[in-house]
Amino acid sequence: MMNSSLYSEYIDLELLSRLPSLEIQAKFLVAGFLNGLHRSPYKGYNVEFKEYRAYQPGDEPKLIDWKAYARSDRLNVKLHEEETNLQTFLLVDRSKSMDYKSERAYFSKWEYARALTAALTMFLFKQKDAVGMGIIDGGTFNFMKPSLKLSHYRLMMSALHKKPQGGKCSMTGGLSILKNLVKPRSIIILFSDFYEDLDKLEKALNYFSFKHCEVLLFHILDPVEADFKFEDPLLLQELEGGEKLTLSPDLIRKDYLKAMNAHKDKLKKIVHQIRGDFIEITSETPPLEILSAYLAKRKGMM
Amino acid sequence: MILGFAGFMLGALGIAVPVILHLIKKKPKEIQLFPSFMFLRETVADKQSRNNIFKWLILLLRTLILLMIALAFARPFFPEVTEKAKKATIILWDNSFSMDAKPIQREMEVFFNDEIEKVSADNPILLGFVNDKVIWSNENFTIHKSDLLRDFKAREKLLSISDFEKALHAADRKLKELHVSEKEIIVFTDHQRLPWRKLKLQNKLSPGVTLRILKPHKPGFKNVSIEQTKLITPFMESTKTVDLKIKINNFCRVEMPCKVYITHSDKSLKPIDMNLKAYQINELIVTLQVDGSKPLAGIVKIVVKDDLEEDNQNWFSANPEKNYNCLMTSLDKNKIDYLALALKASEKASSLVLSKINTDTSDVDLLKANVLILREGLSANKAYLKKLKELIEKGKPVISILNESVAMKKWLKLFKIKVKKNKIGNTHFGNINFDHGIFKKFLDVKIGSLYDIVFFDTQSLEFPLGSKTIATFENGSPAIVEMKIGKGIHIIVCSSIDRNKTDWMVKGTFLPFCREVIAFCLQKKVEDIWTVGQRSAKIKTFDTAVELKTKKETKVINNRIVFSSPGHYVIKGKDFSNLISVNLPREESDPLLLKTAIDVRKLISTEVEVEMPTVGSLTENEKKDEFIWWVILIVCFGLMFSEMFLSNRTAI
Known part of the structure; x- marks a missing residue:
């Protein structure tokens, strides 16, 4: 059995970033961790018998076990275990801020998010789990309901090809639309930098907590965003708004990191409250490591 | 507060530099895109305003630092003035x-x-x-x-x-x-x-x-003084008469009659009557009969009815000079030509005695000269140098005085003399051959030690076999060397006779040396005793030495005199009386030219203790001034540290 971290050494991140097709990227990544390392925590959609109970008026006649009635002359209703068929919804932020790539990173945040999304989608498809996707592009939302069809997979991949065009991050808006689409006990995976109002996001995520959904937040940051290691005085322009600021990094760094960490802590706290998972990523980390960590976590849950 | 050197405050104009830098300070032109502005906006807004204050503060500090430096150079001090002073x-x-x-x-x-x-x-x-x-x-x-x-x-x-x-x-x-x-x-x-x-x-x-x-209340205060007594014609060995110019200043409002008495060489001239014009300098020129073989010394006195007698007399003296007819290369105009001063009889006689030598000098002049002196100003022209060498070979004595020029190196190379790269540094004479004709006379009458002469930063020379070392430096390197070239002799002095290279010219031995070396080159019989005056007299023992002007007696110990000041000394023995001039360059040895304000003692002998300004504890005022200096210095450092502290926190 090949260790995933060992395997990641064989993955050339630059090569990966240059792969033209997302599908190939995804295959490349999934191949890295599917080699028997992980087992899906869900069993698929087999219907398994649980117990009998006496028929009660109102029960559907088709649920009556007629064979048992013939043997025992009693009307019993066959009870089955609830379906454990995993429905996963991937919500990807395609706002302009996700298009940022510093010199220290191999991918832009968007490229990183979509590589992860594509890999997870492929992985879930291989497990025969239904995967749905939502791409939040500023104010516009593009949702694809969970499905197991191959054509659906292709459709999702092609949706990921499009680059961020503009607009601000609004995972809150995306989640409010998702309310109507997602079933209880689904997995919702969010990929974003979460540069938005966290109070609103908290409210939106609470709803899914009530629906017993598991929420996974992939907080993707560029390494420069994480440590603000600029050297010379800068003239910065905001990606999403176009606002400009002239500043001295040395002078600002401490306060910036303080604000950034406060934001991160709040996000972690929200995720913790809804018993979800918070995965912090900087885009210089190899995606395979992230996926391995994620799947190991899933395995641990079982 | 008063500024000692207010001119240095012009340095404060330097504050324009930080001001201009502040105004034209470059801002980054390249725009970098960045996503997480939500964490920057508040911070930057807050910092930026503080930063702007810091920037102005830094500018202020920088200007203050420059002002302080300018102020420190301007030497401020507080006069002893109280606030009550009106x-x-x-x-x-x-x-x-x-x-x-x-x-x-x-x-x-x-x-x-x-x-x-x-x-x-x-x-x-x-x-x-x-x-x-x-x-x-x-x-x-x-x-x-x-x-x-x-x-x-x-x-x-x-x-x-x-x-x-x-x-x-x-x-x-x-x-x-x-x-x-x-x-x-x-x-x-x-x-x-x-x-x-x-x-x-x-x-x-x-x-x-x-x-x-x-001014004094007493009306009619009268004063007449002799301003100057000076020989105005060259006093040569062959001279029979010299003209003495006497300047008498009448400070009175009225014409003053006076009698001028002149005594020289034990002869008194007939008194001269003069009517001194009021408020004027009156000149009198007297022709004196002299014997060129003896030194001339005398006194001029005026008898006049004034209230101040002290300035009514003045001395004059002179040594008869010899016309050696030397040809020497010319020095830079700005330099004092000590050698010329030592050799020439007088300003007016210079053209007769010393001529400048250069490439244009005719062969006739070169042949006519008794001695050629080659030093700075020598041409590097090969043909010219060869011609000079040929002159030596034919019997013309040449004295070469070392300098660092290329021409001198080329010249010495013709005699296979190498100039070593390593310099000796400061040195004195190490060994002197007193049997040699040049230094023989120095054994008899001591007028300052030859060993006291300091040579600065001297070069070392390497001579070919057959050269005769007359004197060496302390490290054994040749200092004065004689070479026989054909029929002539070539004397090489291994140090420049320049104030930057030696202090010899302000020592008592310089003038005798110059004369002896030329006399030696001429191979003439020179005086046995290095004195001026009666050449026939051979001084073996003497009893007293009296300074001519002050009449102060100088001690004679073991037939040796240690002079404490320059001047003219009458040396008396059993059957003779002679005059010795403690010869410094003319400027310093001629009592007529001596400036009283100059402490000339330090110029003649290291044995004389020179009065130095008191050093040690500071006066109260000096302490205060020093305190101001320290305050400025500390403030300046404080400002510099503050500037560094702030500028580390302020980039834009």
């Missing part, structure tokens, strides 16, 4: 010789004391003694009258005229620096000098400065 006074005391005339001396001193008494205890006062320049009793103004009176008593009397125009300007400048309502200059003078009447001194002072001139 009036500042500068007293200018005429320190000319005539002020010591007995009829007025007492009266003027009483005036002085009265004026000092009148000055209020809180008012600053400064005392200046006026000669050809002002000597301030104290660097700063003071309120301690006792200090002034002490300085007044201890004043040094100098025999020079007083230049009040300069003194008043200096006093005016000093007063400008003080912020008091009244400023006064009081001049104490005998009012003797002519220009007093013509100078409109008050007009030359700043507005608000009053001038008061106090």
Whole structure:
């Protein structure tokens, strides 16, 4: 059995970033961790018998076990275990801020998010789990309901090809639309930098907590965003708004990191409250490591 | 606070540099995109305003640092002026010789004391003694009258005229620096000098400065003085007569009759009657009959009815000089030609005695010259150098004095003399061959030791076999070398005769050496004893040496004299009387040219202790000034650290 971290050494991140097709990227990544390392925590959609109970008026006649009635002359209703068929919804932020790539990173945040999304989608498809996707592009939302069809997979991949065009991050808006689409006990995976109002996001995520959904937040940051290691005085322009600021990094760094960490802590706290998972990523980390960590976590849950 | 060197405050203009830098400070032009502005906006807004304040603060600090540096160079000091001071006074005391005339001396001193008494205890006062320049009793103004009176008593009397125009300007400048309502200059003078009447001194002072001139009450104070006695014709060995010019200054308002008595060489001339015109310098030229083989020394006295007798006589003396007809290369015009001074008889005789040599010098002149002296100014032209070499081979004596020029190296190379790269550094003579003709005479009469001469940064030379070393430096390297080239001799002096390279020219042995070396080159029989005067007299023992002018006797120990000052000494033995001139270069040895203000003693012998200014504890004022310096220095450092501290926190 090949260790995933060992395997990641064989993955050339630059090569990966240059792969033209997302599908190939995804295959490349999934191949890295599917080699028997992980087992899906869900069993698929087999219907398994649980117990009998006496028929009660109102029960559907088709649920009556007629064979048992013939043997025992009693009307019993066959009870089955609830379906454990995993429905996963991937919500990807395609706002302009996700298009940022510093010199220290191999991918832009968007490229990183979509590589992860594509890999997870492929992985879930291989497990025969239904995967749905939502791409939040500023104010516009593009949702694809969970499905197991191959054509659906292709459709999702092609949706990921499009680059961020503009607009601000609004995972809150995306989640409010998702309310109507997602079933209880689904997995919702969010990929974003979460540069938005966290109070609103908290409210939106609470709803899914009530629906017993598991929420996974992939907080993707560029390494420069994480440590603000600029050297010379800068003239910065905001990606999403176009606002400009002239500043001295040395002078600002401490306060910036303080604000950034406060934001991160709040996000972690929200995720913790809804018993979800918070995965912090900087885009210089190899995606395979992230996926391995994620799947190991899933395995641990079982 | 007063600035000692206010001109340095111009350095404060340097503050323009940080101001300009501040104004043109480059801002980043390249735009970098960045996503997480939500964490920057508040921070930057807050920091930016503080940053702007810091920027201005840094600019302020930088300008202050430059101002402080300029201020430090300007040497600020606090005059001893209290806040109560209303009036500042500068007293200018005429320190000319005539002020010591007995009829007025007492009266003027009483005036002085009265004026000092009148000055209020809180008012600053400064005392200046006026000669050809002002000597301030104290660097700063003071309120301690006792200090002034002490300085007044201890004043040094100098025999020079007083230049009040300069003194008043200096006093005016000093007063400008003080912020008091009244400023006064009081001049104490005998009012003797002519220009007093013509100078409109008050007009030359700043507005608000009053001038008061106090002069003796006694009317008709008379003074006549001999200003100068000088030989104006060359005094050569062959000379039979010389002209003596006498300048007599009549400071009186009326014509003064006087008699001029001249005595020289034990002969008294017939007194000369003169009527000295009022307020004028009267000139008299007397032709003296002389014997060129003896030194000339004499005295001029005037008999006149004036109130100051001390300046009614003056000395004159001169050594007969020999016309050696040397040809020497010319030095830079700015340099003092000590060698020429040592060899030439007088200014007027120079063209007869010494000629400059260069590539244009005709062969006839070269052949006519007794000795060629090659030093700085030598041409590097190969053909020319070869021609000079040929002259030596034919019998022309040549003296080469080392210098660092390429031409000299080329010249020496013709004789296979190599100039080593390593320099010796500061050195003295190590060994001297006193059997050699040049130094033989130095054993007899000591006029300063040859071993006291310092050579600075001397080069080392390597000579070919057959060269005769006459003297070496301390490390054994040749200092003076004789080479026989064909029929002629070539003397090489391995050090430049330049004040930057040696102090020989201010030693008593320089002039004798110059003459001896030339005499040796000429291969002539020179005097057995190095004196001036009777050449036939051979001094073996002598008993007394008396300085001609002061009559002060110098001790003779074991037939050896240690002179304490330059001058002309009468050496007396059993059956002879001779005059020795402690010969420095002419400028220093001629008593007629000696300036009394110069302490010439230090120029002649290291055995004389030179009075140095007192060093050690500082005066109260000096302590204060030093304290200001330290304050400025500490403030400057404080500002620099603050600037560094702030600039680390402020980039844009």
